[in-house]
Amino acid sequence: MTCALCGTRATSEAEALSWTTSVERGRTLHHCVTCSREHLRAIEGKFDSDWW
């Protein structure tokens, strides 16, 4: 499992469980904990996901 944003890889299943999974336009994306936080901030800022 690789982070869609920073390319970090989850090294264990436990780590992967803390990641965020989202589906955008039929594609499943995984985000590490750090990027999930950034992602949430972006959503709260009402950015369209196209910007990244």
Ligand SMILES: [Zn+2]
């Ligand atoms: Zn990441």
